[in-house]
Amino acid sequence: MADGKRLARIAVMVSGGGTNLQALIDAQKNGIIKSGEIVLVISSNPDAYAIKRAEAAGIPAVSVVKKECGSQQAFEAGIRQKLTEYGADIIVLAGFMSILSENFTGSYPKRIINVHPSLIPSFCGKGFYGLRVHEAALAYGVKVTGATVHFVNEIPDGGEIIRQKAVYIEPGDTPETLQKRVMREAEWIILPEAVEQVSVQMMR
Numbered sequence: 001m002a003d004g005k006r007l008a009r010i011a012v013m014v015s016g017g018g019t020n021l022q023a024l025i026d027a028q029k030n031g032i033i034k035s036g037e038i039v040l041v042i043s044s045n046p047d048a049y050a051i052k053r054a055e056a057a058g059i060p061a062v063s064v065v066k067k068e069c070g071s072q073q074a075f076e077a078g079i080r081q082k083l084t085e086y087g088a089d090i091i092v093l094a095g096f097m098s099i100l101s102e103n104f105t106g107s108y109p110k111r112i113i114n115v116h117p118s119l120i121p122s123f124c125g126k127g128f129y130g131l132r133v134h135e136a137a138l139a140y141g142v143k144v145t146g147a148t149v150h151f152v153n154e155i156p157d158g159g160e161i162i163r164q165k166a167v168y169i170e171p172g173d174t175p176e177t178l179q180k181r182v183m184r185e186a187e188w189i190i191l192p193e194a195v196e197q198v199s200v201q202m203m204r
């Protein structure tokens with residue numbers, strides 16, 4: 001409880017190393033996220049390092065694996081079950097590498113948020129994820145890139161923008177160096193800010 005008010009219950013969905021999850025855990029610790037609390041981490045990969053980060057922070061972590069579920073429908077049903085079990089108000093996709101169906105996203109309007117490593121509408125949509133985004137930005141020759149936090153709907157990277165932050169491209173940047181700088185200078189800053197913003201709105 002914060003000032004007697006109920007905190008928004010946040011579920012974070014991950015697939016890999018969990019650097020954005022760590023940024024959220026740290027932001028909660030440091031009081032940047034004060035209107036919500038991370039109550040669950042769901043991983044689509046049972047070996048994701050993000051699970052260890054969650055466990056180290058004392059946050060329940062579960063894996064729901066599409067191959068084991070057998071179908072998209074069963075996969076999403078498994079995720080829904082966990083979200084319901086933990087009473088999640090907000091779902092944060094933090095490096096979650098599975099596409100969610102319109103049926104799923106439509107069930108949580110303005111409750112699912114995602115961080116994307118470009119300034120949407122540039123370098124986004126189907127096929128643009130991970131290093132591919134930074135490769136495309138460098139190939140195109142843009143001088144400014146950044147990150148965007150947006151609500152998730154049925155269109156990949158198509159939901160309403162919540163926050164954006166610009167990052168300048170430097171001479172000699174590689175996709176790898178750019179990826180790290182966009183994380184450090186944009187993603188890890190605006191994702192916690194957006195989570196706090198949405199938590200406040202959710203609990204009004």
